Amino acid sequence: MGLMDGKKGLILNIANDRSIGAHIGNNVTQHGATVGYGFLPGDNPEKSERRARKGLDAFGVTNAWMAPCDVSRDEDIEAFFAVAREKFGTIDFLVHSLAFANPNYLKKDEGNFTSTPREVFKQALDISAYSLISLARAAAPLMPQGGSIIAMTYYGAEKVIPGYNVMGVAKAALEANARYLAFDLGNKKIRVNTISAGPIRTLSAMGVGGIDEMFAHTERKAPLHRNIEADEVGKTAVYLLSDLSSGVTGENIYVDSGFNSVGL
């Protein structure tokens, strides 16, 4: 028996086979779940879908559907959930695995954070943090028996990681969103948690200034003296999305080789 036999859920978004969302999808599928994935349509929706689909093929995931979703557009969210309702009827879980900030303001240069323009701040917070509220709001009616929602965050929400800048502020908002949503949706038996992952080489991570230093620092300082694999985030996701974690909500779990636990 798989831990997630018969469960259905949504993962937004995946870009390619490196995406944390693809690794989470692979793990929950191995445990018996069926998944619908989102992808960012961008300028060339067919190409984006092809690349995301290849990401699933890499894991041999064949029973999944995909639909476009740009979370900065309410009509996209509506259309994505209309597909989810049609394909699944009800769902058991939702994975928020997406973020964006203008890479010009993710630099380690002195003054880079202080120079963050209002529009760059708004866009980063809208796409990376507000979207958890809008996706949870759309998902809740599809979870009549309750469900589990998770979102991906990073230690830069809590401590200064040079170069993470406005994304750190967005992740702080994301983590607070998860706690308030956990409280608001608790009576509906919907749990909301976050996973704080150590650095992983993905498309988004490559846009963060000083990422190589984060990898090197983790190896030096973390109790496990190595960086994590995206698959390890996937395994923790199985715990949070399955009934194994039925009593856990409003929580943040670190999958970071223990990096956050060390002061010096």
Ligand SMILES: NC(=O)c1ccc[n+]([C@@H]2O[C@H](COP(=O)([O-])OP(=O)(O)OC[C@H]3O[C@@H](n4cnc5c(N)ncnc54)[C@H](O)[C@@H]3O)[C@@H](O)[C@H]2O)c1
């Ligand atoms: N890679 C890391 O080191 C790391 C560490 C901790 C947390 N995270 C978080 O994990 C999540 C997944 O990122 P990833 O590292 O797998 O990179 P990724 O590039 O594979 O995934 C990021 C996703 O965000 C999507 N996205 C960007 N703008 C969007 C928009 N307007 N609407 C909808 N989707 C949009 C992209 O299309 C992509 O699918 C993000 O929240 C990221 O901040 C990543």
